[in-house]
Amino acid sequence: xxxxxxxxxxxxxxxxxxxxxxxxxxxxxxxxxxxxxxxxxxxxxxxxxxxxxxxxxxxxxxxxxxxxxxxxxxxxxxxxxxxxxxxxxxxxxxxxxxxxxxxxxxxxxxxxxxxxxxxxxxxxxxxxxxxxxxxxxxxxxxxxxxxxxxxxxxxxxxxxxxxxxxxxxxxxxxxxxxxxxxxxxxxxxxxxxxxxxxxxxxxxxxxxxxxxxxxxxxxxxxxxxxxxxxxxxxxxxxxxx
Amino acid sequence: xxxxxxxxxxxxxxxxxxxxxxxxxxxxxxxxxxxxxxxxxxxxxxxxxxxxxxxxxxxxxxxxxxxxxxxxxxxxxxxxxxxxxxxxxxxxxxxxxxxxxxxxxxxxxxxxxxxxxxxxxxxxxxxxxxxxxxxxxxxxxxxxxxxxxxxxxxxxxxxxxxxxxxxxxxxxxxxxxxxxxxxxxxxxxxxxxxxxxxxxxxxxxxxxxxxxxxxxxxxxxxxxxxxxxxxxxxxxxxxxxxxxxxxxxxxxxxxxxxxx
Ligand SMILES: Nc1ncnc2c1ncn2[C@@H]1O[C@H](COP(=O)(O)OP(=O)(O)OP(=O)(O)O)[C@@H](O)[C@H]1O
Ligand SMILES: [Mg+2]
Numbered sequence: 001x002x003x004x005x006x007x008x009x010x011x012x013x014x015x016x017x018x019x020x021x022x023x024x025x026x027x028x029x030x031x032x033x034x035x036x037x038x039x040x041x042x043x044x045x046x047x048x049x050x051x052x053x054x055x056x057x058x059x060x061x062x063x064x065x066x067x068x069x070x071x072x073x074x075x076x077x078x079x080x081x082x083x084x085x086x087x088x089x090x091x092x093x094x095x096x097x098x099x100x101x102x103x104x105x106x107x108x109x110x111x112x113x114x115x116x117x118x119x120x121x122x123x124x125x126x127x128x129x130x131x132x133x134x135x136x137x138x139x140x141x142x143x144x145x146x147x148x149x150x151x152x153x154x155x156x157x158x159x160x161x162x163x164x165x166x167x168x169x170x171x172x173x174x175x176x177x178x179x180x181x182x183x184x185x186x187x188x189x190x191x192x193x194x195x196x197x198x199x200x201x202x203x204x205x206x207x208x209x210x211x212x213x214x215x216x217x218x219x220x221x222x223x224x225x226x227x228x229x230x231x232x233x234x235x236x237x238x239x240x241x
Numbered sequence: 242x243x244x245x246x247x248x249x250x251x252x253x254x255x256x257x258x259x260x261x262x263x264x265x266x267x268x269x270x271x272x273x274x275x276x277x278x279x280x281x282x283x284x285x286x287x288x289x290x291x292x293x294x295x296x297x298x299x300x301x302x303x304x305x306x307x308x309x310x311x312x313x314x315x316x317x318x319x320x321x322x323x324x325x326x327x328x329x330x331x332x333x334x335x336x337x338x339x340x341x342x343x344x345x346x347x348x349x350x351x352x353x354x355x356x357x358x359x360x361x362x363x364x365x366x367x368x369x370x371x372x373x374x375x376x377x378x379x380x381x382x383x384x385x386x387x388x389x390x391x392x393x394x395x396x397x398x399x400x401x402x403x404x405x406x407x408x409x410x411x412x413x414x415x416x417x418x419x420x421x422x423x424x425x426x427x428x429x430x431x432x433x434x435x436x437x438x439x440x441x442x443x444x445x446x447x448x449x450x451x452x453x454x455x456x457x458x459x460x461x462x463x464x465x466x467x468x469x470x471x472x473x474x475x476x477x478x479x480x481x482x483x484x485x486x487x488x489x490x491x492x493x494x495x496x497x498x499x500x501x
Contacts, residue, residue, distance in 0.1 A: 198439060198440065198442045199440065199441055199442070200441065200442050200445055201406055201442070201445075201446050202449070203408075203411050203446070203449040203450060203453055204408050204411065205411055205412055205415045205453065206412060209412065210412065210415045210416055210419065213416045214416055214419045214420060214423070217386060217416075217420060218420070218423055222388055223391075226388065226392060226395060226424075227395070227423075227424060229359075229360075229392070229395075230392065230395030230396055230424060230425070233363055234396065234425075236367075237242065237367065237396075238242075240242075240371070
């Protein structure tokens with residue numbers, strides 16, 4: 001029981017809660033293990049619980065029209081996911097997939113609201129985490145908007161300035177823009193391949209000149225000798241083998 | 242019986258020497274017994290690709306043509322001696338012989354002045370095939386259609402004509418193809434070299450070439466700075482086997498080896 005409390009304390013949301021409260025909470029929480037690439041929930045699912053990542057890492061993803069996966073964010077140990085739907089009662093806004101073997105703690109809706117009622121501190125820490133996510137989203141949107149404008153103008157210079165590996169770890173928003181970056185690269189390549197539209201080379205032969213040159217060669221004195229000589233040589237080779 | 246494969250082009254500088262050396266090397270790499278002869282006596286070039294220069298070149302084709310030695314004395318064993326160079330190294334222990342032409346000014350001018358006996362050359366090549374039990378003898382020719390070159394075309398079992406994708410080469414190749422047919426060459430193959438990547442629709446060009454010359458186009462080798470940079474100092478296709486030029490060259494080699 002003690003070990004369980006220590007583990008719950010690692011969740012940012014529960015930091016500052018008294019041990020008594022954690023003890024109560026421990027009984028309401030269930031644990032799930034996800035293999036890498038296993039889906040925790042899908043966009044559009046109805047929401048009955050939130051999840052806290054105890055160990056491992058998950059990707060928040062949206063599928064694009066081509067069935068490709070666009071990663072919007074990544075969350076690691078201590079972070080809470082899926083609480084938004086509990087507040088606004090909307091279906092899940094994105095899917096969550098394990099990026100590595102991951103352990104998550106599940107806290108059901110009723111238990112969550114009960115916790116909020118009894119410990120307003122938890123609400124404050126949640127608001128803090130939501131605010132930081134909002135900032136993240138704003139930064140993301142701002143850069144993506146700037147880049148989109150540049151792409152529309154045919155200016156790809158930002159791709160040289162923002163090599164994805166050069167993006168700092170601190171600025172998560174920019175890191176997630178790696179996906180955007182890949183898309184821009186695709187657009188650029190398509191444009192370039194259109195530009196260097198291959199030409200058709202038409203093989204032109206001056207037939208009169210061709211006949212004349214062949215005629216000159218084949219009518220030369222040495223030519224008929226050469227022909228007989230070559231025939232002789234070939235016959236010899238056949239005999240020798 | 243060993244096959245004679247002549248590598249020819251109507252105009253100079255198409256890449257005959259590079260192709261001949263690399264094709265011979267590819268055949269040797271596949272376990273064939275192979276000879277390469279530089280019959281471009283007026284402007285020899287293939288020796289460089291095998292690492293030969295004034296200092297290490299022994300007897301030459303010129304010595305044989307002037308009756309100074311036997312053809313076997315001229316055969317330089319690449320597998321035993323020229324296994325230096327990153328690419329050439331791969332030929333160590335392979336059965337590949339080079340018959341170089343002299344690079345001495347005096348001997349070159351003598352040949353230009355006096356010409357040589359094409360019968361003796363032919364006799365020498367036949368002997369070489371027999372003595373070394375060659376599967377293939379590659380002949381690097383002098384460009385154009387002079388008498389000596391016509392004979393090496395006439396006696397070849399396979400003629401590989403190299404052209405660049407331009408109208409002057411198209412015209413010259415047309416004449417060469419007609420002459421080769423008139424000389425009863427049975428296996429005529431084509432190769433395009435120095436094709437500027439992505440410039441033309443090469444699938445379309447291949448169709449036009451094959452239709453026009455009625456012969457298979459066995460490879461389209463790109464124009465590439467790396468090859469020019471190699472400056473014919475090593476066997477490019479052995480040194481850089483994954484390079485696009487090398488991949489296309491291997492296709493040409495395979496087409497040659499597939500001829501019955
Ligand atoms: N695909 C290529 N891309 C770039 N350079 C090439 C290519 N093929 C050959 N070259 C270069 O072109 C030059 C001529 O090549 P090479 O000597 O093989 O031609 P050649 O037909 O034997 O010439 P010659 O008619 O003078 O005997 C060399 O400098 C060689 O490095
Ligand atoms: Mg040459």
